[in-house]
Amino acid sequence: MVQRVSRASVTVVGESVGETVSEIAGEIGAGLVAFVGVTHADGPEQARKLAERIWHLRVMDDEQGVMNRSVADTTGAVLVVSQFTLYGDTSKGRRPSWLAAARPEQAEPLVREVVDELRRLGATVATGRFRTEMAVELVNDGPVTVILDV
Numbered sequence: 418m419v420q421r422v423s424r425a426s427v428t429v430v431g432e433s434v435g436e437t438v439s440e441i442a443g444e445i446g447a448g449l450v451a452f453v454g455v456t457h458a459d460g461p462e463q464a465r466k467l468a469e470r471i472w473h474l475r476v477m478d479d480e481q482g483v484m485n486r487s488v489a490d491t492t493g494a495v496l497v498v499s500q501f502t503l504y505g506d507t508s509k510g511r512r513p514s515w516l517a518a519a520r521p522e523q524a525e526p527l528v529r530e531v532v533d534e535l536r537r538l539g540a541t542v543a544t545g546r547f548r549t550e551m552a553v554e555l556v557n558d559g560p561v562t563v564i565l566d567v
Contacts, residue, residue, distance in 0.1 A: 421559055455524035532544055
């Protein structure tokens, strides 16, 4: 899931000797926030395709205010946050099932591949931190939210 933002940050929340501590892991100004979920069938090729789609997705405004430009054409800023809950199945009962989400051992390298490929394409990428409690703060510009599937 990708959102166009005027600014965004992700803060890692942790514990240190009985108190809660927070640290900003990543932040961007105007650009895109990509919440990346990984399922069992995903591999490196899907990660690279997803990065390409994010980089070239034409949801940024041109001079006339029309969504004709990509983040590649504009700010180049992308905040990537791993998001296994995107694969939550809510079709039965009241509690989502996470069975469709890949295990962390499979998902983490693929999220890293998305980040690495975006950087190879020229993006300035900020990230959250895998396997941590995170607080995402963003201002959705538009609002524009798009679901990408590769």
